Amino acid sequence: MADFTLRVRRYDPESGEAPYWEERTVSLEEHRSVLEGILQIKARSDGSLGIRCSCRAAICGSCGVRINGEPGLACKTHIGAAQRHSQAIGKGGVIEVEPLGNMPVIKDLIVDMDAVHWKKIQRVTPYLIGRQPVPEREYIVPRESMLDITQTMACIQCGACVSDCLSMEADPGFIGPAALAKAYRFVGDPRDDRRHERLLDLSEDPQGIFDCTHCFKCVQACPKEVNPMGQIMRLRRIASSDEQIVDANNGVRHEAALSTLIRDYGLLHEAELLPRSYGGNSWFGKFHPAAARELLSSLPAIVKAVLRRKVSPRQALLGHKLPPEDLKAVKAIYEHVEGRRSPHRSERYELNLFIVGEDEDGNESAPAGAADKEQSA
Amino acid sequence: MKVAYWPGCVSRGFTPELHGATAKVAPLLDIELVELDRANCCGCGVIAEHNQELADTLNARTFALAQQVAGAELMMNICSTCQGAQSECQERLDASSEYREHINETLSGEGLRYERGLTNKNFLWVLVEEIGLDELRARVKRPLSNLKVGPFYGCYIVRPRERLQIEEEQPRDRYLELVIEALGGTVIDYAGARKCCGFPIVTMNKQASLRQAGTHLGDALDADADCLVTPCPLCHLNLDLQQPLAEGVVGRRLGLPVLHLPQLVGLALGLAPEELGMGRHVVRPKSVIDWSTAVVASAA
Numbered sequence: 001m002a003d004f005t006l007r008v009r010r011y012d013p014e015s016g017e018a019p020y021w022e023e024r025t026v027s028l029e030e031h032r033s034v035l036e037g038i039l040q041i042k043a044r045s046d047g048s049l050g051i052r053c054s055c056r057a058a059i060c061g062s063c064g065v066r067i068n069g070e071p072g073l074a075c076k077t078h079i080g081a082a083q084r085h086s087q088a089i090g091k092g093g094v095i096e097v098e099p100l101g102n103m104p105v106i107k108d109l110i111v112d113m114d115a116v117h118w119k120k121i122q123r124v125t126p127y128l129i130g131r132q133p134v135p136e137r138e139y140i141v142p143r144e145s146m147l148d149i150t151q152t153m154a155c156i157q158c159g160a161c162v163s164d165c166l167s168m169e170a171d172p173g174f175i176g177p178a179a180l181a182k183a184y185r186f187v188g189d190p191r192d193d194r195r196h197e198r199l200l201d202l203s204e205d206p207q208g209i210f211d212c213t214h215c216f217k218c219v220q221a222c223p224k225e226v227n228p229m230g231q232i233m234r235l236r237r238i239a240s241s242d243e244q245i246v247d248a249n250n251g252v253r254h255e256a257a258l259s260t261l262i263r264d265y266g267l268l269h270e271a272e273l274l275p276r277s278y279g280g281n282s283w284f285g286k287f288h289p290a291a292a293r294e295l296l297s298s299l300p301a302i303v304k305a306v307l308r309r310k311v312s313p314r315q316a317l318l319g320h321k322l323p324p325e326d327l328k329a330v331k332a333i334y335e336h337v338e339g340r341r342s343p344h345r346s347e348r349y350e351l352n353l354f355i356v357g358e359d360e361d362g363n364e365s366a367p368a369g370a371a372d373k374e375q376s377a
Numbered sequence: 378m379k380v381a382y383w384p385g386c387v388s389r390g391f392t393p394e395l396h397g398a399t400a401k402v403a404p405l406l407d408i409e410l411v412e413l414d415r416a417n418c419c420g421c422g423v424i425a426e427h428n429q430e431l432a433d434t435l436n437a438r439t440f441a442l443a444q445q446v447a448g449a450e451l452m453m454n455i456c457s458t459c460q461g462a463q464s465e466c467q468e469r470l471d472a473s474s475e476y477r478e479h480i481n482e483t484l485s486g487e488g489l490r491y492e493r494g495l496t497n498k499n500f501l502w503v504l505v506e507e508i509g510l511d512e513l514r515a516r517v518k519r520p521l522s523n524l525k526v527g528p529f530y531g532c533y534i535v536r537p538r539e540r541l542q543i544e545e546e547q548p549r550d551r552y553l554e555l556v557i558e559a560l561g562g563t564v565i566d567y568a569g570a571r572k573c574c575g576f577p578i579v580t581m582n583k584q585a586s587l588r589q590a591g592t593h594l595g596d597a598l599d600a601d602a603d604c605l606v607t608p609c610p611l612c613h614l615n616l617d618l619q620q621p622l623a624e625g626v627v628g629r630r631l632g633l634p635v636l637h638l639p640q641l642v643g644l645a646l647g648l649a650p651e652e653l654g655m656g657r658h659v660v661r662p663k664s665v666i667d668w669s670t671a672v673v674a675s676a677a
Contacts, residue, residue, distance in 0.1 A: 088548060166532075166573040170592070171585035210581050213589070214422060215573040216461075216536035233426045241427065249581035255427045262424065262435070266417045268386035277580040300621045304659045310618070311391055320389055326415045329487040333438065336483050337431045349430045351469045351476045358472040 001027050004079050006037050008049065009098040011105050019105070023094065030080025034095065035063050037079050038109070050108035058223060061156030064163065065109050066098040071160040071221045100163035102172070116172075117159045120179040124202070128186060131193040139191045144355055151354050152185040152231055154224040161218035161228050173207040177218035177228035180209060184231035187238065199239040203247035209235045210251030227354070241348075256281045263334045266322030271311070274298070378450050378507060381443035382410040383497075385456040386418050387610040391618065394654025395610050398639040399455050399500065401653065405516065405646045406508055408453075411446050413439065419462040421611070422533070422577075429469075430480070436466040437480045440497070441489035451496040453503050455639065457609030460499045461533020464540050467495065499534055501608045501638055505552045510559045518647030519676075520561025524668050526641065527565040527602040528553035529593065529616065531609030532573050553606065556638075560645035567600040569593025574612040579619070584626060590615040591627030603664040604634040606641045613637060618659050634662035644669060 003025050011019035026040040035053055042049045051074070053063040058076040065074050068086050074097070082095045103111040131139070161177040168174045175183075183202060186192045202208040209232055218228040239245045240252040257276035261269045272283070275295060279288025286295065295302070305311045321327060388395040403410050416439040425432035440463075443452040454460055470477050471493050481490050498506070504513060534541065535550040543549045550571065554564045575589030594616060597605055607613055615623075617635040624631050636644075640653040650669055655662045 084545065088545060089551070166589065167578070167582075167585065169572075170575065170588045171582060174585075206582065211578065211585065213573045213575060213586070214577040215532040217532075217573075220536045220538060236426055237428075249578075251581050254580045255423055258421070258423045259427050259431075262418045262420065268390065268418045268421070270387065270391045274580065298619075298622065301618050301659065304621065305391070305618055308657050308659060310393070310657045310659065315390065320386075322417060323415065326417070329438070330417050330435070332486055333434050333483055334431065336486070337428065337434055348428070349479065351429070351433075351473060353469065353472055356473065359474050 002030055002080075003027050004037060004083055005094045006034075006041065007094050007096045008038070008041070008109070009096075010049070010108050011099075012048075012107055013105075026079075028079055030078065030083075032079050033075045034065075034067055034077045034079050034082050034097065035074035037095070038074060038097065050106070050110045052110050059156065061158035064100050064158040064160045066096075066100060066163065068096050069098075071100055071163040073158060073160070073223045076223050100159050102163055102165060102168050103159065111159070113159055117157070117162050117178060120162070120176050121157070121182055123175055124179045124183040125186070125194070125198065126179075126182050128189060128192055129194045131191055141190045145188065145190050147355050148352060149185050149188045152181045152188070152226055155181060155185075155222075155226045156224055158223065160221040160223060161226075164217040164221050166215045166217055167211055167213045170213075171207060171211060174211045175202070175205065175208055177212075177232070180212070180235065181226050181228040181231045184235055187235060196243050196245075199235065199243050200245055202235060203239045203245045203251075206248045208247070208249075209239065210247045210249035250277045253277050253281060257285070261319075263331060265319055266327045266330045267320050269319030271316040272319060378407065379409040379411060379446075379448050380451055380453040380503070381413055381446040381449040383413045383416055383439060383443070383452060383454045383459060385454060385459045385610065387614065388455055392610040392613050392637065394657045395455060395613070395637040395639065398637055398643055398653045401648055402639045402643040402646065405643075405648075406504075406513075408503070408508075410453075411449060413442050413446075413452075416442050419459045419466075421458050422462045422465070425462065425465060432462070433466045433469055433476075434480050434483050436463050437470055437477075437491040438484055438487070438489060439463070440467065440470075440495045441484060441491040443497070444492060444495060445489075450507075451498055451503075453498055453500060455500045455608070455637075456611070457499065457531030457534035457607075458611045460497070460541075461531075463497055467497065468540055499608055501534070501552050501556065502549060504556055504642070505549075506547075510555055513556070513642075514559045517560055517645045519645055519669070519672055521557070521563075521641070521645050521668075522561050522672075524562045524665070525565050525601055525603045526557045526562045526636075527567055527597040527600065527605045528557065528570045529574070529597075529605045529607040529609075529612055529635070530571050531607060531612045532571075534608060535571050553608070553638075556642070557606065560642065562641075562645075565597060565600050565602040567593075567596045567602065569596050574609075574615040576611045576615040579615060586615065587619060587623040587626040590619060591623035591629075591631065594620065594623065594631045594633045595627055595629060598631065598633050602633065603668065604636055604662060606636045606638055608638040610637065620660050632660055634658060634660050634665055636662065636665065 007023045024041045026037045054060045056075045063074040087093045099105045099109045100111045103116045212232045254277040275286035275291035278294045279285035279291030384396045420432040557564050575586035579586040643653045650666045
């Protein structure tokens with residue numbers, strides 16, 4: 001048994017008081033969970049503390065909270081580990097427990113999942129629409145595709161990813177990681193009949209798949225390794241490459257422009273990237289009205305950058321390029337990889353570590369040159 | 378130590394002061410830079426989003442070039458985004474020998490080959506893990522006393538933790554704080570240190586993008602920061618180059634200077650702000666220049 005100090009964020013809307021922090025000490029063995037600590041406070045010192053929980057085994061997804069500023073399940077976090085983490089980040093071993101973010105607080109650690117999370121889940125038509133004609137017996141599907149979607153099926157709807165989504169923080173209308181991972185669960189399911197329509201819907205919504213800022217917060221937050229951002233990237237890839245959908249956020253144009261510029265220059269030509277993302281993927285893109293409007297609105301930044309000699313006019317116009325030999329090699333890679341691809345997705349060579357796992361070849365002989373000193377795990 | 382040095386694209390494009398500052402600072406730390414001037418863009422995660430195999434092949438090419446540098450202890454980058462995008466590709470390449478063979482086949486046209494297990498470290502990691510905080514402290518000529526610095530990491534260098542090998546005994550997501558302290562500066566604790574600068578969606582949702590940049594800058598100002606420091610040139614673009622536009626979105630004056638990590642290190646190692654290219658920032662690092670003038674004057 002050891003003593004642990006929990007610093008809990010309290011809030012009771014009926015009291016009319018602002019939220020406040022309250023410290024309580026609990027005694028538990030260090031392999032017990034933070035949830036048990038919270039429940040001990042509730043049982044022994046303050047029955048009014050609000051927390052939602054049920055299974056205590058990381059299955060039901062009820063007890064999502066922020067612990068030391070990071071979202072997760074209270075029942076899946078060891079209280080001893082939480083204390084060490086608090087020490088490591090300079091909070092002196094006091095375990096901070098707060099309600100999840102990006103959602104209104106109902107009371108103490110209980111947030112309004114209906115107002116945000118469930119509404120967004122509803123938004124993506126979260127059920128299978130069977131492919132027609134419905135077979136007499138079962139649908140026959142490849143094993144890999146079902147394995148693939150088990151990753152998103154592992155979601156327990158705890159809201160940890162929603163809590164810390166940085167796109168949602170800046171743009172609350174963003175559909176968000178949990179709902180988009182759920183969308184992939186059906187887009188990736190060969191039995192579903194609405195693949196194209198689903199992708200079209202999520203691409204044409206300016207707060208859809210192209211509103212994700214790629215911050216990996218959801219990947220880190222998820223207690224079930226659903227990898228929501230990874231699923232969003234796959235939705236983008238399938239929408240643009242396979243379904244030829246052009247989105248409402250310049251996302252596909254941006255992707256195409258970046259990819260083309262690197263093929264042609266080997267390095268990123270920043271000054272060309274912006275206008276092409278708005279105006280279309282060619283040198284003439286900048287003369288498109290959308291690109292011109294964008295360039296005009298960015299003028300204050302551009303003028304300052306040129307004045308400060310941050311960017312020379314020559315650099316802005318011509319960009320930088322790899323030496324000719326290397327550029328040729330880069331182009332050859334593009335031709336080799338992209339040339340082999342037809343528009344059919346089956347030809348794409350995508351290594352999905354969730355399905356194949358890792359080799360056990362960690363004992364290969366060490367290579368020369370910039371060799372690894374600590375073999376990566 | 379000798380490193381295969383990957384400067385990335387932006388440090389030679391829109392943030393030339395970063396590449397310049399690194400070249401000035403490296404010799405002061407006995408880092409010999411062998412520039413990978415034949416290597417290509419990492420694809421910033423966007424190419425992987427478009428075609429994973431293409432991104433993996435392009436980065437395997439860079440890794441193979443790095444492995445050819447004789448006597449190099451590791452590959453060093455100066456961009457959080459390069460670190461993240463390259464680590465992602467390396468994770469796949471290192472995970473499967475079959476996949477690696479497949480990628481190497483494409484590279485064989487150029488006579489290149491990637492062998493499993495390259496070490497690729499951002500300058501920040503090199504500072505703490507290779508040079509060491511004690512050594513760094515010993516080399517400080519002009520401690521950053523009274524300079525209040527807010528760390529800004531960039532998402533790709535702090536998440537996902539497992540891929541980036543961030544562990545209890547290797548707290549890579551605390552290194553900026555440790556470096557600022559070792560250089561004698563004061564760490565500013567504010568909400569945005571590990572949040573997104575917004576740059577990845579600047580062409581997709583400009584308002585949301587600039588709101589992110591503006592909010593973090595504002596939070597740091599409210600916490601009394603003199604400047605921010607970042608190991609990521611793409612964050613620098615949104616936080617510095619776009620700061621005048623971000624001011625419009627969040628509706629407040631900001632004017633917070635943002636330094637590249639090598640600039641902050643260089644300052645403490647005794648280099649002058651002009652030498653480190655600070656005149657090239659959109660937001661003039663006035664607070665930092667004033668600080669260094671005052672320190673130099675008091676020493677004279």
